[in-house]
Amino acid sequence: MNPKIRHSLFFRFFLTLLALGIFPMGIASIFFVATYQSRIRAVLEPSDAAALIETIGIQFGLIFLFVLIIASFAAVMVTRNIARPLSVLTEAVKRIGAGNFKVHISVSRKDEIGVLGNFFNEMAERIQEAKDRQEEISKLKSEFISIAAHQLRTPLSIQKWVYQGISDGDFGKITKAQREAVEKGTIANESMIRLVHNLLDAARIEEGRFGYKFEETDIVAFTKKIVDEKMVLAKAKNITLTLAGAGEGKAILNADPDRLSIAIGNIIENAIRYTASGGTVSVRLEADTISAIIRISDTGIGISKEDQPRMFTRFYRGSNVMHMETEGTGLGLFITKNIITAHGGEISFHSEEGKGTTFLIRLPRSTTLKSPINPPTEPFVAAL
Amino acid sequence: MTTSGSSVPIASMLKRGEMKILVVEDDKFLRGLLVEKIKHEGFTVTEAINADETFAAIHKDQPHIILLDLVLPGKGGFEILRELKAQHEYASIPVVIISNLGSRDDVDQAMQLGAAEFMIKAHHTPLEIVETIKKVLEASYIGK
Numbered sequence: 001m002n003p004k005i006r007h008s009l010f011f012r013f014f015l016t017l018l019a020l021g022i023f024p025m026g027i028a029s030i031f032f033v034a035t036y037q038s039r040i041r042a043v044l045e046p047s048d049a050a051a052l053i054e055t056i057g058i059q060f061g062l063i064f065l066f067v068l069i070i071a072s073f074a075a076v077m078v079t080r081n082i083a084r085p086l087s088v089l090t091e092a093v094k095r096i097g098a099g100n101f102k103v104h105i106s107v108s109r110k111d112e113i114g115v116l117g118n119f120f121n122e123m124a125e126r127i128q129e130a131k132d133r134q135e136e137i138s139k140l141k142s143e144f145i146s147i148a149a150h151q152l153r154t155p156l157s158i159q160k161w162v163y164q165g166i167s168d169g170d171f172g173k174i175t176k177a178q179r180e181a182v183e184k185g186t187i188a189n190e191s192m193i194r195l196v197h198n199l200l201d202a203a204r205i206e207e208g209r210f211g212y213k214f215e216e217t218d219i220v221a222f223t224k225k226i227v228d229e230k231m232v233l234a235k236a237k238n239i240t241l242t243l244a245g246a247g248e249g250k251a252i253l254n255a256d257p258d259r260l261s262i263a264i265g266n267i268i269e270n271a272i273r274y275t276a277s278g279g280t281v282s283v284r285l286e287a288d289t290i291s292a293i294i295r296i297s298d299t300g301i302g303i304s305k306e307d308q309p310r311m312f313t314r315f316y317r318g319s320n321v322m323h324m325e326t327e328g329t330g331l332g333l334f335i336t337k338n339i340i341t342a343h344g345g346e347i348s349f350h351s352e353e354g355k356g357t358t359f360l361i362r363l364p365r366s367t368t369l370k371s372p373i374n375p376p377t378e379p380f381v382a383a384l
Numbered sequence: 385m386t387t388s389g390s391s392v393p394i395a396s397m398l399k400r401g402e403m404k405i406l407v408v409e410d411d412k413f414l415r416g417l418l419v420e421k422i423k424h425e426g427f428t429v430t431e432a433i434n435a436d437e438t439f440a441a442i443h444k445d446q447p448h449i450i451l452l453d454l455v456l457p458g459k460g461g462f463e464i465l466r467e468l469k470a471q472h473e474y475a476s477i478p479v480v481i482i483s484n485l486g487s488r489d490d491v492d493q494a495m496q497l498g499a500a501e502f503m504i505k506a507h508h509t510p511l512e513i514v515e516t517i518k519k520v521l522e523a524s525y526i527g528k
Contacts, residue, residue, distance in 0.1 A: 153484035154411060157505035161417045164509040170420070193506045204487060211488050258488075 009083040014075035021067030029060055085113045089120060101128040142203040149196045149203070156196065159189045191329075198331040201262075202314060205338045210259075212342055217255040219292045219363065220246045223285045226261050230268045238277045241268075244284045251287035253365045255343055263339035266332040267296050267359045274318075275300030275356075287365070291345075294361045302353040311349070312337045394521055398426035405517065406447040408432045408464070409482070410456050414505070418451070418482075421510035422517070435459035439467075442474060449521055451513070452499075454483035454490065462493060469498040478524040480517060482508075500524065 005011055040049050092103045103124050107117035163186045165171055167179060174182070204210040227243045234241035271281040279299040286293045303311060307318045314334035340347045344364045351357035397403045405427045409415040419429050430447060432438040434457050441447070450468075454461035461481065468474050478500040483490070486504035494502050500520045503513055 150484060153504075153506045154414070157484065158411075158413055158417070160506060161414065161510050164511065165417060165421075168511065170424075196506070200487070209487075209489075213488075 008079075009086075010075055010079040013078045014071055017071035017074050018068065021071055022064070025060070025063060025067065032056070082113065085109070085117065089117065092120065092124070096124060096127065101131055139207065142206045145199055145203045146207075149199045152192075152196050156189060156193050159185070160193065163189060195329045195331075198329045198335060201335050202331050205335065210338070210342075212256045212259060214254045214256055216252050217257050217260070218250045219253050219255070219287060219294075220249060220251050220285065222255070222257060222260070223264075223283065223294060226264055226268065227283050229261075230265065230272065233269065234272050234281060237272055237275075239272050239275055240280045241272070242280065242282045244282065246285045251292055251365070253292055253363055255363065256339075259339045260343065263336040264294060264296075264361065266336045267361070270332060271296055271298035271300060271357070271359075274298070289365060291365055292363045294363075295358060296361075297356060297358040299356045302355055302357055303349070303351040304353045308349075308351065312347075393526060394518060401426060401428050403449075403521070404428045404430070404445065404447040406430045406432060406438065406441050406450045408434075408438050408451065408456070408461070409453045410434065411453075418510050418513065421514055422451075425514050425518075427517075433457070435464050435467075438464055442468075442477075446474070447477065448525070449517060450477055450479045451482055451517070452479050454481060454485050454494070462497065465494065465497045465499060476524075478520050480513075480520055482513060 037053070040052060044052065088105055092105050095103050101124055104121055105117055107114050107121065109117070163182050166174060166182050167186070201210065223246050224243065227241060231241055268281065268283065275281060275298045281296070281298045281300075284295040284297070286295070303318050307316075310316045311318075312333050314331050316333075317330045337347055340361055340363070344366070346362045347359065349357055349359045394403065403426065405422060407415060407419055407422065407429055409418065409431075410433045415431060415433075419431060423429050430441045430445070432441050436458075438450075438452075442450075452461050452465060456464075461483065465479055465481075468477065468479065475498070479498070480501045480503065481494045481499045482503050482505055484505050486502075486507070491502045500523070501516050503516060508516075
């Protein structure tokens with residue numbers, strides 16, 4: 001028998017009720033046979049006795065049929081009364097499980113099931129309230145970060161412009177030592193500006209306001225361009241930056257080139273930043289009809305086993321890079337991952353400490369992706 | 385027309401102090417730094433810190449180009465830009481936005497309203513801003 005039917009409430013009630021009807025019937029028939037059969041045979045003619053016994057048999061059969069109908073009818077009634085509200089409740093709980101807390105079931109009954117329904121409604125309201133409060137707090141946090149970052153930009157611009165003016169000689173001649181001091185100030189200022197920029201991006205990602213504009217993009221030309229752009233940084237650190245696999249052909253995919261260059265630029269910059277002078281960073285592009293894969297390998301310091309699971313969390317920086325003097329905001333990979341995910345792509349890496357890291361970015365070649373897949377992954381302010 | 389050929393009239397206008405620029409920026413310190421740099425290049429600079437001053441300055445002596453901040457006391461830069469572009473006689477004055485706002489939405493809105501360039505203060509030096517001003521002037525007055 002179909003296990004779904006066998007395990008249903010209806011079937012169980014039906015069997016129970018049927019048993020309740022049939023047992024007394026069976027006992028009655030046994031008593032009847034034991035008490036009356038021999039006497040009937042003794043009193044009546046054999047033919048009359050046989051007819052009487054047959055009639056009794058038919059009567060019992062009819063009663064059995066009647067019990068069967070009553071049992072089915074009663075089972076249906078009981079099931080409707082209990083199983084229906086249960087299945088409504090199950091459906092409601094299912095929705096809550098799926099994350100929709102705006103569930104309300106109308107309860108008119110006053111019995112135990114009604115009480116359960118009322119408790120359920122109360123619970124759903126509480127969860128919704130808690131969720132609303134959580135969202136409100138999270139919104140306030142990222143709003144606060146947006147405002148703070150904006151407010152920071154003005155003094156940072158002033159600093160930048162003043163440093164620039166000093167080193168341009170706008171405020172008079174400066175000595176070599178003064179120039180060096182100003183250069184140090186400039187570096188710190190630039191890294192603050194980058195932090196503020198990344199903070200704003202991360203806050204926008206979390207608020208779901210990090211808009212994407214998808215257009216048909218040739219990933220081959222795109223990769224060439226971005227590698228070219230990072231060449232200056234690589235040369236300054238005496239690192240060999242190479243590109244392979246980007247031939248003459250085109251590979252069109254749907255992407256937001258500005259956002260994607262932030263994402264892939266971050267990875268290439270990281271590779272350069274965390275590779276010692278004289279090392280190599282190689283970018284490799286492979287494209288087939290389904291996806292384009294960009295592989296970025298370096299001969300850098302690598303990521304330790306303990307750090308690897310947390311690499312895409314915001315504000316997380318590898319323990320080994322903290323000792324280096326390189327600056328980093330700890331937001332780059334968080335932003336990168338969100339951008340790649342919004343493109344329907346995946347990012348992964350494998351790394352060996354002291355030997356190097358390879359990042360693998362896979363982007364789908366579908367050109368139908370019109371609106372971004374945009375669930376903000378994890379609230380970045382949670383780490384604050 | 386070659387680039388060097390096209391920049392000659394602007395350079396000569398700058399030399400004679402005929403190139404007029406209006407700088408709308410409410411932060412005194414930033415405005416000072418920027419105006420200093422622009423004056424040094426030979427521009428005749430007028431300054432404004434809000435919408436009223438901006439329009440008064442434009443009515444008094446129409447500038448060749450406007451540098452416009454977005455976050456201003458009272459009426460903001462977006463509103464000023466919209467009003468400017470709605471007025472026939474001023475619609476052709478190129479406007480370069482210099483702001484600390486810089487999200488994609490802000491940039492899109494400014495460009496849609498007719499801004500010539502959008503520069504984020506923290507990402508550009510006054511020197512780069514001056515270069516952009518010259519580029520925009522060439523494109524608006526000579527490139528046509």
